[in-house]
Amino acid sequence: MIHKVVANADEAIRDISNGMTLMLGGFGLCGIPENCINALVKKGVNQLTCISNNAGVDDFGIGLMLQNRQVKKMISSYVGENAEFERQLLSGELEVELVPQGTLATRCMAAGYGMPAIFTPAGVGTEVAIGKEIRNFNGKDYLMEKAFDADFAIVKAWKGDSAGNLIYRSTARNFNPVMAMAGKITIAEVEHLVEVGELDPDQIHTPGIYVHRIFQGQDYQKRIEQRTVRSI
Amino acid sequence: MLDKIGIAKRIAQEIKNNYYVNLGIGIPTLVANYIPEGINVVLQSENGLLGMGPFPIDGEEDPDLINAGKQTITTLPGSSIFDSAMSFGMIRSQKVDLTILGAMEVSENGDIANWKIPGKMVKGMGGAMDLVASAKNIIVAMQHVNKAGESKLLPECSLPLTGVKCVKKIVTELAVLEIASEGGFRLLERAPGVTIDEIKKATAGKLIIEGEIPEMKI
Numbered sequence: 001m002i003h004k005v006v007a008n009a010d011e012a013i014r015d016i017s018n019g020m021t022l023m024l025g026g027f028g029l030c031g032i033p034e035n036c037i038n039a040l041v042k043k044g045v046n047q048l049t050c051i052s053n054n055a056g057v058d059d060f061g062i063g064l065m066l067q068n069r070q071v072k073k074m075i076s077s078y079v080g081e082n083a084e085f086e087r088q089l090l091s092g093e094l095e096v097e098l099v100p101q102g103t104l105a106t107r108c109m110a111a112g113y114g115m116p117a118i119f120t121p122a123g124v125g126t127e128v129a130i131g132k133e134i135r136n137f138n139g140k141d142y143l144m145e146k147a148f149d150a151d152f153a154i155v156k157a158w159k160g161d162s163a164g165n166l167i168y169r170s171t172a173r174n175f176n177p178v179m180a181m182a183g184k185i186t187i188a189e190v191e192h193l194v195e196v197g198e199l200d201p202d203q204i205h206t207p208g209i210y211v212h213r214i215f216q217g218q219d220y221q222k223r224i225e226q227r228t229v230r231s232i
Numbered sequence: 233m234l235d236k237i238g239i240a241k242r243i244a245q246e247i248k249n250n251y252y253v254n255l256g257i258g259i260p261t262l263v264a265n266y267i268p269e270g271i272n273v274v275l276q277s278e279n280g281l282l283g284m285g286p287f288p289i290d291g292e293e294d295p296d297l298i299n300a301g302k303q304t305i306t307t308l309p310g311s312s313i314f315d316s317a318m319s320f321g322m323i324r325s326q327k328v329d330l331t332i333l334g335a336m337e338v339s340e341n342g343d344i345a346n347w348k349i350p351g352k353m354v355k356g357m358g359g360a361m362d363l364v365a366s367a368k369n370i371i372v373a374m375q376h377v378n379k380a381g382e383s384k385l386l387p388e389c390s391l392p393l394t395g396v397k398c399v400k401k402i403v404t405e406l407a408v409l410e411i412a413s414e415g416g417f418r419l420l421e422r423a424p425g426v427t428i429d430e431i432k433k434a435t436a437g438k439l440i441i442e443g444e445i446p447e448m449k450i
Contacts, residue, residue: 027279027280027298027300027302027316028302029302030279030295030296030298030302031296053316076356077356077357077358077359078355078356078357078358079355080355080356086353089353090353098354098356098357100357100358100359100361100362101278101316101320101357101358101359101362102278102316102317102319102320102324102359102361102362103362104316105315105316105317105319105320106320106321108317109317120324120362120365121324121365122324122361122362122365122366123361123365124365124395124396125343125393125395125396125397126392126393126394126395126396127392127393128357128361158296169296170294170296170297170307170313171277171279171280171281171296171297171298171313172295172296173280173313173314173315174279174315174316175315175316176315177315177317178315178316178317205315222295222296223295224293224295224298224304225298225302226298226301226302226304227293227304228287228293228303228304228305229287229288229290229293229304230286230287230288230289
């Protein structure tokens with residue numbers, strides 16, 4: 001069994017350098033790699049291109065990297081909850097590429113499946129289609145969208161073992177499995193790191209072959225963006 | 233004239249037994265509260281959940297369990313969880329029977345605009361472009377006119393499009409309309425107390441009126 005455990009987030013991200021392209025898992029603040037984001041903020045690498053469904057909030061998640069001026073470009077489907085993001089975008093400091101959410105997920109998936117591109121109907125007839133190849137299959141138009149090419153994918157899982165096998169919990173799964181498959185180097189931070197043999201092979205969501213480094217995360221905040229409860 | 237809850241109640245009548253349904257943010261989310269008794273429906277949330285349950289009771293919120301609006305929710309017996317690629321896979325392959333979403337504008341050929349206003353901060357399209365490009369049945373919940381009193385049911389959308397020729401039906405505070413295959417808004421029902429003249433005045437696109445137009449039952 002190949003041993004993939006590193007001591008902590010600092011060691012996991014040690015060779016991430018300026019100008020690289022990173023994938024970061026999560027939907028809103030749910031299932032984001034909190035430890036690695038904090039380590040990236042501490043390390044101060046900049047000019048990063050970040051592929052992530054959202055851009056965090058002002059004081060948490062990728063929002064912390066934005067505050068620290070580390071992000072050159074965001075590739076996301078929805079970036080609505082972040083005032084600093086808006087300021088940097090309007091001032092021209094930050095570039096943004098908005099991608100339909102299903103296209104974003106499937107461009108990750110394509111990379112993980114070794115396919116150079118996908119065809120999707122999302123965005124046909126809209127400004128998303130500008131400059132892209134359109135092919136007609138069975139009477140319907142589809143856009144060609146290319147697989148992402150990321151230097152690192154950084155994901156968060158619930159459980160993982162020292163061989164890199166991962167299990168996610170609830171909707172914190174979201175983009176994490178497809179991004180885990182898509183990085184040239186994939187880093188996984190987990191809430192529970194266990195020895196090989198402790199996870200049931202039938203229950204693994206991401207096979208360890210996709211994961212290069214894994215570590216036991218700590219001090220998870222798991223912030224809730226929209227705490228919504230029902231009255232009884 | 234209907235309020236938001238009235239629009240949600242009318243749309244809820246469109247949900248058939250054993251439907252898989254994706255609800256957008258805003259009025260569409262309210263539809264879940266008015267699904268008729270005896271109708272079995274499974275709600276899909278595009279962040280990766282089938283079988284979305286109600287909001288949790290206070291103290292039982294789980295930060296790992298949210299819907300696409302990032303609200304804390306619950307699962308139900310029979311729920312399943314999956315990743316974002318599979319979530320849009322089931323949308324693209326039309327396993328989801330019905331999509332209900334809001335709109336800023338709809339055109340008489342079924343184009344929809346609901347993600348971007350030029351000159352304003354763009355938040356992103358989220359999953360809307362994927363949903364409208366693939367769904368087999370799209371119902372739009374929207375206001376018939378904007379705050380300035382201008383029609384949002386137009387010959388052509390003026391705002392950047394989310395999708396083309398995709399809307400099937402529209403429920404507004406004034407009426408239920410469907411997009412005719414030859415183009416145009418075919419009037420199906422009037423909201424309680426609303427006259428045909430009021431609907432004509434509020435509709436800038438081609439309005440098709442055939443025969444008696446019944447008042448909707450809420």
